[in-house]
Amino acid sequence: MAGILHRTLAHGADVLQARDEELYGLLQREQVRQHETLAMVAAASTADPAVLVCEASAAGNVTAEGYPGARYHAGCELVDEVERLAVRRAKQAFGAAHANVQPHSGSTANQVVLGSLLDPGATVLGMDLKAGGHLTHGASASMSGRFFTPVRYGLDDDGLIDYGAVAELARRHRPRLIFCGASAYPRTIDFRRFRDVADEVGAYLVADISHIAGLVAAGVHPSPVDVAHVTTTSTYKQLYGPRGGLILLGRDADTHTASGRTLRATLEDGVFPYVQGTPRLNTVAAKARAFAELGTARFRERGRRIVATARALAAELHDRGHRVLTGGTDTHMVLLDVGCRGLTGRIAERALESCGVVVNKNTIPGDPHGPRVTSGVRLGTNVLALRGMGVAEMTACADLLDTVLTAVRPDGPRRHHLDPVVRAEAAARVADLCRRFPLPGHPLPLTAPAGADRAAAAAAG
Numbered sequence: 001m002a003g004i005l006h007r008t009l010a011h012g013a014d015v016l017q018a019r020d021e022e023l024y025g026l027l028q029r030e031q032v033r034q035h036e037t038l039a040m041v042a043a044a045s046t047a048d049p050a051v052l053v054c055e056a057s058a059a060g061n062v063t064a065e066g067y068p069g070a071r072y073h074a075g076c077e078l079v080d081e082v083e084r085l086a087v088r089r090a091k092q093a094f095g096a097a098h099a100n101v102q103p104h105s106g107s108t109a110n111q112v113v114l115g116s117l118l119d120p121g122a123t124v125l126g127m128d129l130k131a132g133g134h135l136t137h138g139a140s141a142s143m144s145g146r147f148f149t150p151v152r153y154g155l156d157d158d159g160l161i162d163y164g165a166v167a168e169l170a171r172r173h174r175p176r177l178i179f180c181g182a183s184a185y186p187r188t189i190d191f192r193r194f195r196d197v198a199d200e201v202g203a204y205l206v207a208d209i210s211h212i213a214g215l216v217a218a219g220v221h222p223s224p225v226d227v228a229h230v231t232t233t234s235t236y237k238q239l240y241g242p243r244g245g246l247i248l249l250g251r252d253a254d255t256h257t258a259s260g261r262t263l264r265a266t267l268e269d270g271v272f273p274y275v276q277g278t279p280r281l282n283t284v285a286a287k288a289r290a291f292a293e294l295g296t297a298r299f300r301e302r303g304r305r306i307v308a309t310a311r312a313l314a315a316e317l318h319d320r321g322h323r324v325l326t327g328g329t330d331t332h333m334v335l336l337d338v339g340c341r342g343l344t345g346r347i348a349e350r351a352l353e354s355c356g357v358v359v360n361k362n363t364i365p366g367d368p369h370g371p372r373v374t375s376g377v378r379l380g381t382n383v384l385a386l387r388g389m390g391v392a393e394m395t396a397c398a399d400l401l402d403t404v405l406t407a408v409r410p411d412g413p414r415r416h417h418l419d420p421v422v423r424a425e426a427a428a429r430v431a432d433l434c435r436r437f438p439l440p441g442h443p444l445p446l447t448a449p450a451g452a453d454r455a456a457a458a459a460a461g
């Protein structure tokens with residue numbers, strides 16, 4: 001018997017369809033798009049419908065400033081239980097001593113860490129945006145680079161983190177905080193070496209595992225939780241959760257800061273009231289649901305498959321003559337240099353999208369182009385693995401990418417030309433893969449407007 005949650009959501013969908021055809025239609029088409037395209041976006045995953053239901057639940061109606069048992073509003077008894085559940089599951093999944101599940105995003109989590117551990121103007125050492133670092137690690141376009149004094153490390157000639165150079169920069173600039181973790185780095189990160197550098201200069205080490213949190217939870221990548229002072233992550237990338245952030249503390253949870261308080265207490269206050277107001281309890285519920293999956297054999301198996309498929313994809317692309325940065329991958333991520341083929345990342349992204357393959361352009365080390373054009377493409381296998389693909393399917397995926405990237409030609413700086421026959425054939429292969437490997441748990445749409453959106457997008461260039 002369907003409970004009130006079921007009936008409310010079904011009723012809501014009915015009302016939306018009846019009263020707001022335009023919005024309903026857009027949301028419906030977006031779901032169809034996710035079914036019918038092959039997402040190879042490294043920064044994405046597809047949340048299970050059970051996660052989406054939590055996100056849509058009435059828990060979001062509750063105003064609950066503060067933390068469970070210490071709210072500034074009445075009526076929080078049940079959402080307190082929801083938040084405690086999310087905290088307990090996060091701690092268990094990552095073996096953490098402390099978890100804060102309230103950050104609205106990964107960026108907010110980093111803002112909390114910077115704002116609550118540092119004085120304005122303090123020096124922050126982080127990976128350069130162009131080398132694969134994240135905006136919030138001290139980029140000049142972000143408040144992290146405006147309110148603090150950024151120093152940036154890059155990569156060596158092989159595209160790997162040069163730990164010696166990081167130590168040199170730290171000795172020279174004496175940062176108060178060092179970020180490790182990246183948005184575009186396909187190799188294992190040695191958190192211990194970063195911690196040694198941080199300890200030598202008296203800095204906090206913050207490990208931002210937004211991209212690899214699922215691999216860490218699955219035991220496929222070393223965990224920073226007991227190594228870094230603080231670990232942050234977004235919850236929608238590799239955790240298959242809702243859009244949101246998470247802060248984890250391990251061995252240093254009760255280490256004292258300069259102000260004499262523990263890291264645990266400092267960061268709790270850092271989220272609320274320092275940076276955020278009310279938490280999104282619906283999203284916290286969705287996090288709780290996603291975190292419950294992290295300990296399962298199913299999740300660990302998928303974590304291993306994410307890496308195995310990415311390695312296979314990198315090798316197959318390399319065999320077809322593509323330049324794979326660092327020569328391969330240890331994670332879900334494969335970085336391709338398309339500049340050496342006379343393409344830009346933007347052209348590659350658009351050509352692939354016109355065939356139903358979704359990737360993202362990405363700057364690569366030494367890139368002559370800015371972030372809107374770029375010379376690289378970033379691929380990821382999170383969604384391919386979720387769809388049930390394994391190493392065997394990477395031949396077809398590599399063939400698909402190779403066919404399009406070989407056939408596409410720049411046509412001026414903004415446009416490209418892709419032979420319509422090649423495009424149609426690639427789109428047919430995408431449709432076949434999507435049919436054979438449907439997104440689990442998402443019922444297939446009844447009316448599939450086969451390729452209609454794609455054809456329109458292709459016509460628009």
Ligand SMILES: *Cc1c(COP(=O)(O)O)cnc(C)c1O
Nearest residue numbers: 105106107134182183208210234
């Ligand atoms: C994606 C990402 C973030 C930001 O996460 P949002 O939740 O999108 O704000 C932070 N750090 C790294 C390394 C990321 O890749």
